[in-house]
Amino acid sequence: MKHIDFYLDFISPYAYLAFETLPVALMGISHRVTYKPVLFAGLLKHHGQLGPAEIAPKRDWTYRQVLWLAQAHGVDLQLPASHPFNPLALLRLAVATDPWGTPNRHTCETIFRHVWQGGAEAADPARLDALTLLLASSRTAQDPAVKAQLQAHTDGAVARGLFGVPSFVVDGRVFWGFDALPMLRAYLLGDPWFQSDAWDSVSRVGVGAARMGPR
Numbered sequence: 001m002k003h004i005d006f007y008l009d010f011i012s013p014y015a016y017l018a019f020e021t022l023p024v025a026l027m028g029i030s031h032r033v034t035y036k037p038v039l040f041a042g043l044l045k046h047h048g049q050l051g052p053a054e055i056a057p058k059r060d061w062t063y064r065q066v067l068w069l070a071q072a073h074g075v076d077l078q079l080p081a082s083h084p085f086n087p088l089a090l091l092r093l094a095v096a097t098d099p100w101g102t103p104n105r106h107t108c109e110t111i112f113r114h115v116w117q118g119g120a121e122a123a124d125p126a127r128l129d130a131l132t133l134l135l136a137s138s139r140t141a142q143d144p145a146v147k148a149q150l151q152a153h154t155d156g157a158v159a160r161g162l163f164g165v166p167s168f169v170v171d172g173r174v175f176w177g178f179d180a181l182p183m184l185r186a187y188l189l190g191d192p193w194f195q196s197d198a199w200d201s202v203s204r205v206g207v208g209a210a211r212m213g214p215r
Contacts, residue, residue, distance in 0.1 A: 001030040002188055005169040007157050008108070009040035010094070011087040013066040013077065014178040015166040016116045019108060020075045025181040029188045035108050037091045037101075040165050042154040047163050053084045069178070078119040085123045090115070091150055092141035093132060101149030107135060173199070 006022070008015040022033070044051055053059045063079055070077035090111050095101040114131050115122040132141075139146055160169060168175040168184050173194075175184040187194050 001032055002170055004031055004033045004184075005036055006033050007036050007038050007153070007162055007165055007167040007169070009038055009087055009165045010090045010111050010115050010122075011040055011084055012165045013062070013079075013116060016077065016112045017066065017069055017073065017075055018166040018178040018181060019112055021073055021178075021181065025185050026188070029185070031188065033105070034102050035094075035105065036153045036157070037094045037103065037150060038154040038157045038162075038165065039088070039091060039150065043157060043163055043165070046158050049163070051084065076113075077116050080115055080122045081119060082121055082123075085121075087122075089123065089128055089141055090131075092146050093128075093135065093137065095150045095153070096137040096139040096141055096143060096146045097135055101146070101153060110135060 004026075006019075008019065010016075026033075040051065052062045063083075066077065067079070069075075094103040094107055094111055097103045097107045111131065114127065120127060157167070161174060162169075162176070164176055166176070166178060168180070170184070170188070173187065175181075175187070
């Protein structure tokens with residue numbers, strides 16, 4: 001049985017698409033998935049990057065693409081009324097539902113669909129209160145231990161070299177993005193490509209030029 005760490009942030013439509021289609025991607029493969037909520041903004045800050053929704057033309061393209069991908073893969077998806085939004089309350093709620101801070105699939109599904117189905121405000125206080133009651137966590141999102149677990153997940157993601165969500169880590173290998181699911185499946189099925197030098201050879205490619213800042 002293969003153990004897969006699935007790093008996610010509910011703010012990401014690609015993480016939602018990956019979550020919804022993961023069972024199909026892993027069909028017939030003996031596996032166990034651990035869901036690890038992380039603060040995507042923390043990964044961006046560490047690597048000095050902007051999120052796709054922080055670049056206006058890229059933001060529009062992202063929303064168009066995810067709507068197309070959703071219909072192409074049969075996933076029910078509507079954009080929330082506002083995006084991006086502050087996902088901390090949702091991430092902490094997910095972490096709070098499990099003593100080790102790793103929510104189960106039902107919890108993640110409930111929160112993802114809270115955001116990506118119905119077109120409502122994901123961070124609306126009344127909706128958040130209703131979601132909290134629905135998940136019936138024994139801990140609160142304001143519990144210092146919950147906050148520490150979310151930070152630990154994010155720090156752990158950085159330590160593993162993660163730079164975005166969704167990311168899947170298995171056997172120390174990182175597979176990033178919704179479009180990496182076929183690659184992940186191939187690896188889990190023992191595709192011989194992964195036994196070649198191809199995986200590691202990319203780190204030996206030289207940097208021909210470094211982008212300079214504005215002068």
